[in-house]
Amino acid sequence: MKVTVDGVSFVYPNGIRAVDRVRLDVPAGQRIGWIGANGAGKSTLARHLNGLLRPQHGRVLVGDWDTREHPTSEFAARVGYVFQNPDEQLFARTLWEEVAFGPRNLGRSAAEVRIAVAAALEPLGLGGLATAHPYDLRPAQRRDLCLASVLAMATPVLILDEPTTGQDSRGIQRLTQVLESLRELRRTVILISHDIDFCADQVERVVVFAAGHVLIDDRPDQVFSRSDVLEQARVDGPQLVRLARALELPALPWDVEGFVDSWAAIRTLRTRR
Amino acid sequence: MSPAPSLYLPQPTGLQPLHPLTKLVLTLTVLSGAISLADPRYVFATYGLILVPLAGWSRILGPFLRYSFRALAPFLLSLVIIQGFFYPGELVIFSLGPFHYKAEGLGFALLFSGRLLVGLGASLLLLLTTRMDHLMQALTQRGLSAQIAYIVVTTLQIIPRFQSRGEAIFDAQRARGLKTEGSLLRRARALFFLVPPLLFSSLMETDARAVALEARGFGKPGPKTSWAVLTDSGGQRIVRALCAVAALAMIGIRLAAVARPR
Structure with a gap:
């Protein structure tokens, strides 16, 4: 499902202009990363996509729905939002009930809910804990539970706000697998993250925000080669790019394969000399 | 932000x-x-x-x-x-x-x-x-113990803190399809989904904050350095x-x- 952000601006009551005339199209099935320093406007803009915030100027369309014309509870069927802090949403007495909450709100049948809950818990390693209390989980597992509770809603658009925070390498591996399965399902994924390396690995397009504006919107290799823009946005590029720059490699890679190719090329060149 | x-x-x-x-x-x-x-x-x-x-x-x-x-x-x-x-x-x-x-x-x-x-x-x-930190400073400068001043200030901060956290929790539940608009009954029902995470996260924060304060010497007796100059x-x-x-x-x-x- 396509998402259209059309000249959106938003100013908080305390006068902070969090989003300023942002235009952005996210085609159906795309995986896009939103990066930028704290306060750059990423989360504020994301909250516009399911109507939690309404644009003061401009409009946001999700498919053919304008966020000004439907409540968030209706947008929940189209846009899933995994928030940063799991403790701000868990309320049920079991993991099963927690994950079933969203699909039940959307009016799915009992059989559909059962299938959705099992399918959401299993890939995150929570299948065996369905009857446990959410507050008995470790913080990283509570974060996984929040993701499962949104995955179960099977929304065409999914927003992940800082999904790698507090995750160990296994957690990140599970998250990667989930993102891979979402790619196969042609779901639109918006990844908001300070974890640039994870973002560079996972997305096919990167938008860099600063002071409520979009500084650059392009393929990851194009974005991460622009050190001037990243500096302006107060964002460090991926470690591989920084390493390649320090080694003065001819081409700036943004994944391991690219780095190896670039390194091999320069070694060949040096050997010939 | x-x-x-x-x-x-x-x-x-x-x-x-x-x-x-x-x-x-x-x-x-x-x-x-x-x-x-x-x-x-x-x-x-x-x-x-x-x-x-x-x-x-x-x-x-x-x-x-x-x-x-x-x-x-x-x-x-x-x-x-x-x-x-x-x-x-x-x-x-x-x-x-x-x-x-x-x-x-x-x-x-x-x-x-x-x-x-x-x-x-x-x-x-x-x-x-x-500003609550200024109030706390003023109270401790008048001889009130830092612990009691802290209790006074955190009590006064409960309203905005709960309000802010309550909004975040409501946002998370609305994003999962909870209907909070409409009849009084529907709004009352929505409170059921607000209270457990509000209490849980507040208790977690209180516990974490108590440990963090103690680890940074909050309970140490003696005067503390004040940053702000309060004009009287x-x-x-x-x-x-x-x-x-x-x-x-x-x-x-x-x-x-x-x-x-x-």
Whole structure:
């Protein structure tokens, strides 16, 4: 499902202009990363996509729905939002009930809910804990539970706000697998993250925000080669790019394969000399 | 970036630049006035003639009125209905079947609501015009233990903190399809999904904060270094003394009136 952000601006009551005339199209099935320093406007803009915030100027369309014309509870069927802090949403007495909450709100049948809950818990390693209390989980597992509770809603658009925070390498591996399965399902994924390396690995397009504006919107290799823009946005590029720059490699890679190719090329060149 | 969980609105004028203790004493004086006054007209006048102009002078009238009435409206409604019907009295205003709505109940409900309004308004005035870290600093500089000052300040911060966290929790539940708009019943039902995460996250935060404070030497005896310089003046000291005298006098008069044989 396509998402259209059309000249959106938003100013908080305390006068902070969090989003300023942002235009952005996210085609159906795309995986896009939103990066930028704290306060750059990423989360504020994301909250516009399911109507939690309404644009003061401009409009946001999700498919053919304008966020000004439907409540968030209706947008929940189209846009899933995994928030940063799991403790701000868990309320049920079991993991099963927690994950079933969203699909039940959307009016799915009992059989559909059962299938959705099992399918959401299993890939995150929570299948065996369905009857446990959410507050008995470790913080990283509570974060996984929040993701499962949104995955179960099977929304065409999914927003992940800082999904790698507090995750160990296994957690990140599970998250990667989930993102891979979402790619196969042609779901639109918006990844908001300070974890640039994870973002560079996972997305096919990167938008860099600063002071409520979009500084650059392009393929990851194009974005991460622009050190001037990243500096302006107060964002460090991926470690591989920084390493390649320090080694003065001819081409700036943004994944391991690219780095190896670039390194091999320069070694060949040096050997010939 | 969402605003910080604080009600403080910085302004260069009004109550904001005053010493935190002056504002605290003013709040306590108004509160004792509200408790001492027995006529609802005077209690509402305290709100309208003292608190509202002070809020206007401090350029916070909009949020002051909004927070006051939002918080009070449900109490006012239930007090006026319940006390009107069930408070003992004889002056019947109207009847609904076997139930009689009495003037004494209405009077009591108005007095109680007025006191709530003034209490809430005075606290809001303090919260909207005072930085909590400055208030804490002022209290500890006057010899109050850091622990007690901390309890006072965190108690005052409960409203904005809970409000901010409550909004975040509601957002998370609405994003999962919870309907919070519409009938009173639907809104009441939505509260069920607010309370457990609100309590849990607050308890987690309290625990984590207690450990973090202790680990950074909060409980260490002796004076602490203050960053901010709080400006005080002779005029403010006089105002505080007068307020304290006025508050004691009002409470004394009220106690004498209660104790007087009828």
